[in-house]
Amino acid sequence: MIVRILGEGQLQVADSAADELASLDAKLEAAVEVSDEDEFKTVLGELLARVRSIGTPVDPGTLEASDLIIPGEDATMAEVHKLLTDEGVIPS
C-alpha cells in the first residue's frame, strides 16, 4: 500500500504492516480524543518513524493516490483537528 506523510511524500509499505500501523493509529486517535498533546506527539513520532523505516519512497512521478495519509512530523493537534474538520487547510 502507499502511505503519504504530509510534507514528505509517498512511501510504499508492505500490506502486512497494516495492523501494526492501525494500532499506532488507534493510540493517536485516543490521544486526540483526550487532547493529550504530549502523547499525540509521541505516538505520531512513533508512527512516522515506523513508516519511514519499513517504507520505501515511491517514485514521485507516479500518479497514484495514497491508501493512507499521515500528518507530518511537526503537526500539532490543533492542525490535525483543523484538517479533520476540513476548515480549509487543504487549499483547493
Next chain:
Amino acid sequence: MSVMKRVTMIFRAKANKALDRMEDPRETLDYSYQTQLELLQKVRRGVADVATSRKRLELQLNQLQQNSDKLDRQARDALAAGREDLARDALTRKAGIQTQVTELNQQYTSLQGEEERLTGASQRLQAKVDAFRTKKETIKATYTAAEAQTRINEAFTGISEEMGDVGMAIQRAEDKTEQMKARAGALDELMASGAIDDMVSGPRDDIQAELDRIGASNSVDVELERMKGELGQGGAPRQIEGAGATDGAASETASAGRSEQTQQPRAGDGA
C-alpha cells in the same frame, strides 16, 4: 475513526469534489494542468521567499554577533585596565545580545527546515506534473471521452493529493515567513534607530568612551615620560612652573602669565 483514515478521506473528498465539477473530462485535463503549473510557480516563489527571509536573518545574526564580539573585547580591555565594573557592564550587555542571538538561531534553523521541505515539495510536484502532462497527452490522443473517464480520474486523484499536500506546505511556509518578516522588520528598525546599539554599548557607547578615556590618559602619561626623558628632567611640573615664572617676569601683561600658571599646574596634576 482512525486519524489516518480520516485525513485520507478528507483528501479524497477534495479530489472527488473537483472531479464532479468537470463536464468533459478531456477538456478539463488542460485546465487542471494549468492549475498545476500555477501551483508549481507558487511553490517556487515560496522557496525564494523563505530563502530571502533566511538570508535576512543571517545578516541580522552576523550583526548581533559582531556586537557581541565587540562587547567581549571591551570587557577584556576594561579588565586589563583594572576596571572590573566596566567589564561587568560590558558582559551584562553581551549576555542580553546573546539571548537575542539564541532566539534568532532557533528561528534560523526552523526557516532552514522550511526551505528544505518546500524545496522537496517543489521537486515532488514537478515530477507529478510532468507525469500528468504525459498522461494527459496519452489520454487525449488514445481514448474516447467515455473511455478516458476512469484514467482521468486516476491521474487526477493522484495529483490532487500532491497538490493538496504542497498547498498546505506553501501555506505553512507563508505563515512562518510572515511571522519572521514581522520580527525581522522590528529588529531592523531597532538596529536602525540605534536602540540595539544602545543595548550593545549604551547611548553613546559609554563603555568605549570610558575605555578611550583610560587609554588617552595612559598615552598622556607615556608622552609626558617621553618628554621628560628628552629634556633630561625629573620633575616636569616644577620645571614648567619655573619656565612660566620666567616668562611672567619678561612678559608685557601679568594676566597672561597668571593664566599660564593656573593652567600648567592643572596639566601637571592630570599627568
